[in-house]
Amino acid sequence: MNRGAQPSASAERKKLSQETAYDLPVYSFEDLLGALASRARVTYVFKEKTEQKTADKTPVTFWQVPDPTPVQARAYELLRTFPVTGS
Numbered sequence: 259m260n261r262g263a264q265p266s267a268s269a270e271r272k273k274l275s276q277e278t279a280y281d282l283p284v285y286s287f288e289d290l291l292g293a294l295a296s297r298a299r300v301t302y303v304f305k306e307k308t309e310q311k312t313a314d315k316t317p318v319t320f321w322q323v324p325d326p327t328p329v330q331a332r333a334y335e336l337l338r339t340f341p342v343t344g345s
Contacts, residue, residue: 282329290333297330299323 268279276284285293304318326334 278332280328280332282332285329290329293327293329294333297324297326 265273272278272284278284300322302320302322306315306317
């Protein structure tokens with residue numbers, strides 16, 4: 259009787275522990291994309307106080323991109339292993 263393909267030892271460990279070899283939680287592809295989508299660039303705009311206005315009324319602006327979580331960092335590593343080519 260043919261039982262089909264047997265899961266690898268690595269797959270069995272992941273199934274039992276619900277963790278990857280990198281000690282990160284096992285994610286579905288959809289959940290992993292959701293984790294990546296939650297990373298955002300934050301824009302800060304500082305307006306001048308009324309008494310400090312100058313001829314140049316350009317507000318001071320800067321951006322902050324928080325460090326990725328361990329799961330996001332690993333996802334970026336995996337994405338880099340599959341380069342996208344084409345137009």
